[in-house]
Amino acid sequence: MTPFTFQASLPRVVFGPGTLQQLPAEVERLGAAKALVLSTPEQQDQAQRVAELLGARSAGVFARAVMHVPIETAREAREEARRLGADCAVAIGGGSTTGLGKAIALDSGLPIIAVPTTYAGSEMTPIYGITEGGLKKTGRDARVLPRTVIYDPRLTLSLPVDLSVTSGLNAIAHAAEGLYAHDGNPILSLMAEEGIRALAQALPALHRDPCDLQARSDALYGAWLCGVVLGNGAMGLHHKLCHTLGGSFNLPHAEVHTVVLPHAMAYNAPKAPQAMAAIARALRVDDAPLGLQQLAAELGAPTALKAIGMPADGLDRVADLAVSAPYPNPRPLERTALRALLQRAWDGSAPAP
Ligand SMILES: NC(=O)c1ccc[n+]([C@@H]2O[C@H](COP(=O)([O-])OP(=O)(O)OC[C@H]3O[C@@H](n4cnc5c(N)ncnc54)[C@H](O)[C@@H]3O)[C@@H](O)[C@H]2O)c1
Numbered sequence: 142m143t144p145f146t147f148q149a150s151l152p153r154v155v156f157g158p159g160t161l162q163q164l165p166a167e168v169e170r171l172g173a174a175k176a177l178v179l180s181t182p183e184q185q186d187q188a189q190r191v192a193e194l195l196g197a198r199s200a201g202v203f204a205r206a207v208m209h210v211p212i213e214t215a216r217e218a219r220e221e222a223r224r225l226g227a228d229c230a231v232a233i234g235g236g237s238t239t240g241l242g243k244a245i246a247l248d249s250g251l252p253i254i255a256v257p258t259t260y261a262g263s264e265m266t267p268i269y270g271i272t273e274g275g276l277k278k279t280g281r282d283a284r285v286l287p288r289t290v291i292y293d294p295r296l297t298l299s300l301p302v303d304l305s306v307t308s309g310l311n312a313i314a315h316a317a318e319g320l321y322a323h324d325g326n327p328i329l330s331l332m333a334e335e336g337i338r339a340l341a342q343a344l345p346a347l348h349r350d351p352c353d354l355q356a357r358s359d360a361l362y363g364a365w366l367c368g369v370v371l372g373n374g375a376m377g378l379h380h381k382l383c384h385t386l387g388g389s390f391n392l393p394h395a396e397v398h399t400v401v402l403p404h405a406m407a408y409n410a411p412k413a414p415q416a417m418a419a420i421a422r423a424l425r426v427d428d429a430p431l432g433l434q435q436l437a438a439e440l441g442a443p444t445a446l447k448a449i450g451m452p453a454d455g456l457d458r459v460a461d462l463a464v465s466a467p468y469p470n471p472r473p474l475e476r477t478a479l480r481a482l483l484q485r486a487w488d489g490s491a492p493a494p
């Protein structure tokens with residue numbers, strides 16, 4: 142085994158059906174008196190119920206989280222937290238709501254309790270994203286890592302099946318890139334393979350029966366592990382391509398990950414054979430990129446960028462951007478090969494190196 146360093150900074154986790162009821166005790170445990178509850182407009186009712194559960198420990202509800210955290214929304218939420226005298230925030234929702242909590246914490250240091258209702262994994266990472274003037278910036282900062290995460294699988298029962306599948310594949314992407322990250326290590330690899338295995342078993346089961354609480358629990362467990370991997374290893378080609386595609390063309394986040402991942406994996410496969418073997422083991426397939434694309438197709442998820450709103454005439458720009466700011470990746474970034482990758486992803490063709 143090659144020498145390695147392992148240091149992880151992780152939130153406290155409370156996991157299991159019904160654990161949302163422990164939220165007031167978790168707020169108290171942080172030494173906080175007033176929590177601002179954050180959500181998207183679509184989950185406002187759920188946020189309201191959380192505020193009722195908190196009772197006197199609720200400062201109010203801010204239900205304006207949207208995807209990619211526009212700076213204006215972040216400023217409004219920070220101001221609302223200040224105005225209401227909140228000394229903590231509870232983010233109930235997916236990556237968009239957790240992201241809003243992180244934007245507040247980045248500025249104020251306010252502790253965050255995350256209550257994830259998708260499989261995006263953001264609650265386990267110190268990574269934040271904020272969009273200003275149409276440009277999304279991402280960064281890492283220890284202040285934005287939630288202090289506590291409550292994983293209550295019951296809250297995911299209402300997550301629509303299509304979003305459950307693509308969100309689960311978004312989580313698998315975190316683990317896949319962690320397996321070949323330049324700063325990876327055997328402990329993260331264990332978590333990555335186990336996270337992919339759990340999700341690959343859970344997604345078909347919850348696709349058959351969205352109310353299968355065991356499958357929902359397994360998926361959330363997998364998302365937790367994949368989130369830890371994302372938070373503690375470097376992102377490579379796949380995440381960078383998705384951020385460019387999502388940020389520049391306003392494409393739906395989890396769907397972009399779903400479409401691109403088999404292609405990004407195939408691009409890197411010749412230089413990351415051990416990672417591919419681990420992913421194939423976890424998926425129980427012979428060929429990791431192809432097996433993943435087939436899993437997505439079997440679960441009714443999109444497999445072509447053209448099907449999710451990507452304009453064909455934008456592919457050249459994405460290829461240009463992909464090579465404009467180099468970063469560590471198992472296989473060097475070659476424009477011609479990346480342009481071909483993007484074409485295959487746009488067409489929905491089979492992944493190829
Ligand atoms: N910083 C990180 O580490 C990290 C990691 C992953 C994703 N992200 C970010 O997260 C965002 C995407 O998050 P997402 O994919 O979780 O989607 P999302 O948070 O945007 O949620 C999508 C929609 O589903 C709804 N929803 C969520 N949970 C639900 C439930 N249980 N029942 C019914 N409706 C529900 C939301 O209200 C919203 O309308 C992107 O902006 C992405 O960049 C960040």
Ligand SMILES: O=C(O)CCC(=O)CC(=O)O
Pocket residue numbers: 209240268269270271279311380383384
């Ligand atoms: O938008 C963010 O907060 C960054 C998203 C990220 O790095 C993980 C992802 O693309 O799923």
